[in-house]
Amino acid sequence: MRLTLVQPAIGHRIGETYIRSWQMEPLPIATLAGLTPPDVDLRFYDDRMETIAYDQPTDAVAIPVETYTARRAYQIASEFRRRGVPVILGGFHPSLVPDEAQRFGDAIVIGEAEGVWPRLLDDLRHGTLQARYESSRGELAQIRVDRRLFRGKRYLPVGLIETGRGCRFPCEFCAIQSFFGRTHRARPAADVIAELAALRHEKRLFFFVDDNFAGDMKAGKVLLPELAKLDLRWITQLSINAAHDEEFVAMLARGGCRGVLIGFESLDAETLRRMKKGFNLMKGGYRVALDNLRRHGIAVYGTFVFGYDNDDVDAFDRAVDFAQQEDMYIAAFNHLTPFPGTPLYRRLAQEGRLRYESWWLDPDYRYNDLPYYPGKLSPAAVTQGCVGARRRFYAWGSIAKRAWRNRSDFFMLRNYLPINLMHQREVALRNGYPLGDEAWRGPLLEVA
Numbered sequence: 497m498r499l500t501l502v503q504p505a506i507g508h509r510i511g512e513t514y515i516r517s518w519q520m521e522p523l524p525i526a527t528l529a530g531l532t533p534p535d536v537d538l539r540f541y542d543d544r545m546e547t548i549a550y551d552q553p554t555d556a557v558a559i560p561v562e563t564y565t566a567r568r569a570y571q572i573a574s575e576f577r578r579r580g581v582p583v584i585l586g587g588f589h590p591s592l593v594p595d596e597a598q599r600f601g602d603a604i605v606i607g608e609a610e611g612v613w614p615r616l617l618d619d620l621r622h623g624t625l626q627a628r629y630e631s632s633r634g635e636l637a638q639i640r641v642d643r644r645l646f647r648g649k650r651y652l653p654v655g656l657i658e659t660g661r662g663c664r665f666p667c668e669f670c671a672i673q674s675f676f677g678r679t680h681r682a683r684p685a686a687d688v689i690a691e692l693a694a695l696r697h698e699k700r701l702f703f704f705v706d707d708n709f710a711g712d713m714k715a716g717k718v719l720l721p722e723l724a725k726l727d728l729r730w731i732t733q734l735s736i737n738a739a740h741d742e743e744f745v746a747m748l749a750r751g752g753c754r755g756v757l758i759g760f761e762s763l764d765a766e767t768l769r770r771m772k773k774g775f776n777l778m779k780g781g782y783r784v785a786l787d788n789l790r791r792h793g794i795a796v797y798g799t800f801v802f803g804y805d806n807d808d809v810d811a812f813d814r815a816v817d818f819a820q821q822e823d824m825y826i827a828a829f830n831h832l833t834p835f836p837g838t839p840l841y842r843r844l845a846q847e848g849r850l851r852y853e854s855w856w857l858d859p860d861y862r863y864n865d866l867p868y869y870p871g872k873l874s875p876a877a878v879t880q881g882c883v884g885a886r887r888r889f890y891a892w893g894s895i896a897k898r899a900w901r902n903r904s905d906f907f908m909l910r911n912y913l914p915i916n917l918m919h920q921r922e923v924a925l926r927n928g929y930p931l932g933d934e935a936w937r938g939p940l941l942e943v944a
Contacts (some may be wrong), residue, residue, distance in 0.1 A: 497621055498537045500554040500576075501525050501645070504561065505543040507930040514544045515925055517918055521646055523656045523705060524560040524587060524609075530640035531613040540645040543572065550575045556620055560587040563671070563835050564863075566856045567932035570600040574941035577602070582625060584616065588675055589856075592837030598853070599942045607631035608661075610638045633676070636661065636683040637817045641691060655699035659688045659719060664709040665735060666772045668843070669757075669801070671835040672757040680711030685719040692726055700907070701754075709756075710738030714820045717742040717744065718759045723751035729907055731797075733757035736776050740786035746870065749792035754908050755825060756789065759795040761816055771840075787820050793904040795825035800885075803832035803878045805871030812881040823901035825912065826919060830887035831866050831878050831902065846869045851875065856931060863929035878941065883927055890920035923942075 503522040505514055522542065529538055529741050541548045557576045561569040566589050578923030586605030590597035603625050604613060618904070619625050639658065660683060662676035684807045708748040709732040712717060723730075729752055736758050738744050746755075753762065760782060762768050776782070789796055800815040812829065819827040834841040834850070844850050852858040856869035864882065866875035888894065895916045903909045 497556075497617075498534075498539070498554045499532065499617075500552070500557045501528055501538065501540045502548060502557060502559045503540075503542045503544065504559060504565040504572055505933075506564050507568050507937065509930055510934045512925070513516055515922055515929070517567075517652070517922055519651055520654060520703070521643070521651045521656050522560070522656060525645065526559060526641045526643045527639060528560070528609060528613065529642035529645050531610060532617065532642075533614075536617065539807075540646065540650055543568065544707055545649060545891060546883065548575075550579060554581055555626075556584060558583045558584040558586065558709075559601075561585050561589040561810065562587060562704055563589045563592075563856050564931065565589075567595075569858075570940045571932055571936045571938070573600050574938070577941050577943075584619075584625075588671060589836075591618065591675055592822075592835070594628070596857075600940060602943060603627055603629065605629045605631065608633060610634060627693045633679065633681070637687065638680050639683060639687065643695075653700065655695050656705050657688065657695075658706060659704050659709065660684055660706045660715065665737070665775065666706070666839075668771045668773075669832060669834070669838055669840040671838055673837075674837040675837075680708065682712050682719070685715075685722055687698050687724065688719060688776050689722050690727060692723075696726060696728060698842035700729065701911075702728060702939040704732035706732060706734075706818060708733065708735050710734040710744070712850065713738060713744055715902060720747040720751035726752070728752045729754050729905075731755040732756070733759075736760070736782070736785050737778060739788050741781040742788065745788050745792050745794070749794060752783075753794055754905055755795035756798060757799065757800045758785075760790070760815075761801050762807075762811075763818060764806050764811070767806045770804060770806070782818075784821070787876050790901070795902055795905070795908055796822070797826050797828070798824045799830070800820075800826040801830055801832045803866060803868075803870045803873070804834065807870065807878075808872050809877065809881065812885040816885045819889060820894055823898040824917060825898070825902050825908070829882050829889065831864070831882050832868075832870075834868055846862060859932070861931060863931065864927045864932055879927075883923065886919075886923045889925060890916060895920070 511513035539641050559569050576583050581600040583658050584603045590604045591606045594606050611634050613631040616629050662680040663672050664678050768774050834844050849869045852867050855861045864879050866878045902912050
């Protein structure tokens with residue numbers, strides 16, 4: 497049996513190459529490959545960096561779909577289905593809006609693929625492919641990752657590893673809590689260590705893609721001493737409560753952690769409470785947490801969101817000032833996004849504030865557009881404020897100033913300028929980026 501895996505791009509703008517910072521290894525593809533029996537002939541296309549050979553013979557196509565890639569994924573599915581090739585759609589987006597995904601795929605996977613992939617492939621072999629496969633959350637010991645399909649592709653030089661899934665916090669805007677039901681599960685530490693040991697000579701930096709590395713700090717404290725033995729450099733994302741745990745932060749540093757992504761989101765206490773992220777204010781707040789991380793040589797990638805009802809025209813400058821004062825390694829300044837299936841999306845829909853009911857499919861929607869009506873600001877003002885904040889933060893003077901306090905680790909300092917310059921270049925490139933391929937001509941082909 498021949499099976500084709502496709503990683504969709506967010507979209508394609510005519511006459512431009514794809515945005516470089518969006519070209520990391522697609523870990524879901526490697527996970528599917530690891531679950532696939534060796535007698536299946538696998539082929540893989542990454543839409544972000546190569547042309548898809550639609551006419552190459554194959555028995556089926558599988559596409560992992562996120563909300564931002566949904567329109568492009570449905571375009572790709574349409575091309576294959578016009579050629580009589582069945583298409584399987586899975587991932588976060590089909591799980592959150594299964595009825596929509598069912599319109600464009602011959603089969604969809606709801607939930608995590610590990611629980612149903614062997615059965616789905618067996619059905620495919622016997623011509624009995626079902627329209628829906630629903631997977632319950634299982635143990636993560638069954639994860640097997642096969643990265644051989646990535647050979648020869650020019651990804652960013654960062655190895656992606658998963659050590660756990662989910663997050664217990666109830667943040668209103670977050671699709672993670674909707675998908676995983678506010679649960680967190682850790683992979684067996686031995687499995688993580690074995691995967692890293694096999695890759696340690698291929699990568700100089702690893703990114704633990706966990707939704708929240710601190711989702712289970714007890715499990716983390718089991719894994720971190722084992723990581724220390726490998727002498728690796730890695731970065732991850734975690735909730736700010738972990739930065740107040742002195743023992744945990746010290747173990748992070750000894751375990752090889754060189755940087756963490758933290759969702760600060762807002763400097764306004766009422767906004768944090770509204771988004772159900774009041775825990776950001778705990779134990780002295782941001783500055784105490786940042787001092788703890790800095791003392792252990794851990795750099796910070798801070799993220800901020802704008803568009804809650806308390807935000808005014810000064811909110812953007814306040815966030816940039818704070819990020820510069822704290823000399824964050826890098827930072828993101830994004831508009832609030834109502835992802836389908838989240839409490840935020842449901843609230844805005846009930847309040848009649850959505851500008852686009854399904855913004856991810858609307859041909860008029862572009863990256864950085866605000867898909868709803870905020871409180872004090874216009875949608876255009878939020879977009880302009882975000883772009884202006886990025887320009888300020890990645891201006892030459894800001895990059896130079898922040899370098900001094902990011903010098904504690906030579907490897908991170910050596911990569912500081914290239915990373916900041918990449919983000920500087922992409923401020924304009926990302927703005928107004930299309931969802932879907934501008935050159936593609938539809939309509940999308942729906943399942944009969």
